[in-house]
C-alpha cells in the first residue's frame with residue numbers, strides 16, 4: 001500500500017463518520033442515547049484515539065513501546081468524562097484539528113512504514129479506519145431508529 005492508498009483508506013471512512021452526524025442539532029448531538037453515549041461523546045472518543053495514534057505511531061517507528069492504557073474501557077470512560085465540560089463546538093473542533101494533524105503526520109511519515117502490514121499500519125488501522133465505521137454505523141442506526 002503506498003501513501004496515496006493509505007491516505008485514501010483513512011479518508012473514506014473518515015468522511016462517512018463526519019457525514020453520519022452532519023445536520024444534527026445540538027440537542028440531538030448531546031443526548032446520551034447511543035449505548036449511553038451521545039454523538040458528542042463519540043466524536044470526542046474518535047478524537048481521543050487519533051490523539052493516541054499521534055503519540056503511539058512515532059514510538060512504533062522507533063521500535064519503542066506505545067503507551068499502555070490500563071484497561072481500554074476505563075481509558076475510554078476517562079476520555080469521555082474529560083470532555084463532559086467542553087462544548088460541542090470544542091469537541092468537534094478538536095476532532096477536526098486532530099485529524100488534520102494526523103494527516104500531516106502521515107504525509108511526512110516514511111513510506112516503508114505502511115508499504116506492508118507493519119506494526120505501524122496495524123496501529124494506525126485500529127485507531128482510524130477500522131475504528132470510525134463502528135461508530136458511524138452506531139450513529140446511523142440511532143438516527144434511523146429515532147427518525148433524526
Ligand code: NI
Pocket residue numbers: 045131134135
Ligand atoms: Ni470506539
